[in-house]
Amino acid sequence: MKLWSMPSSGNSYKVRLLLALLGRDCEIVDVEYLTEALEAAKAARRLPFGKAPVLELDDGRLLPESNAILCWLGEGTRFVPGDAFDRAAMLGWMFWEQNQHEGVIAVRAALQVYPHRRAQATPERMAELLDRGHVLLQVMEDRLAAHDWLVGDAPSLADICLYGYTHTAGSRGGFEMERFPGIGRWLDRIAALPGYRGIEA
Structure with a gap:
């Protein structure tokens, strides 16, 4: 491949x-x-x-x-739950990631990281994205404050999907990640999975 x-x-x-x-x-x-x-x-x-x-x-x-x-x-791996409801819940998080999370968390980071987009990073837009992003991160925090994973009792595609932009939300996006200790513990759990490789690898 x-x-x-x-x-x-x-x-x-x-x-x-x-x-x-x-x-x-x-x-x-x-x-x-x-x-x-x-x-x-x-x-x-x-x-x-x-x-x-x-x-x-x-x-x-x-x-x-x-x-x-x-x-x-x-498909057919440990990252897809066997239970039908859990599979649907996994997909729900993945749809939410693209429909809500990515368009705020990733966009705010992109406006700061990519030189050709910095002209769009007006103070008003950056403040709006910051506020919206904190609301979205709280949705994740509400789940992860009391659970190890987004769905069920094991890591799934939902966790890998949302890890992509969440793990750099503070360093690239400027979000106040100390407000979300449940997310912080979840990030550490994913980084400890066997075979893990960081974004720079």
Whole structure:
């Protein structure tokens, strides 16, 4: 397999993390923002939706979207609950991550990290994203204050999915993570999983 991956992206990282936790071999092709590699991948039609990550299977089929890739890779593994309700709850967190969490937590970080986006980082927008992000992080805290994992009693794709941007919410996004001790303990549990690799690896 081949993963077309943006090194700095939490969406790409969550796929690399699952691959590492599963011990799966995969060629990684870096396609960072504003690079020739990204433009070449687009020209070669390797990015169906125009962005990374995309998993290219051995037979040439292309699977875009990080959470769809997680579901495909996770099929039949310990990261997908056996109980039907827990599986649905896992998907609920994953849908919420893309619909709510990513558009605030990741966006605030991107406005600070990527030079070509800093012009959009007005004080008003950054303050709004900070407030909205703290509300979203509290949703996670409400679960993780009393539970080890987002779903059931074991790590699932929901945890890997939400770890992608949450683990850098403080360092990149400027969110006040000390307000969320349950999230902090959860981050440590994920980092302690066998096979774990950080975003820089």
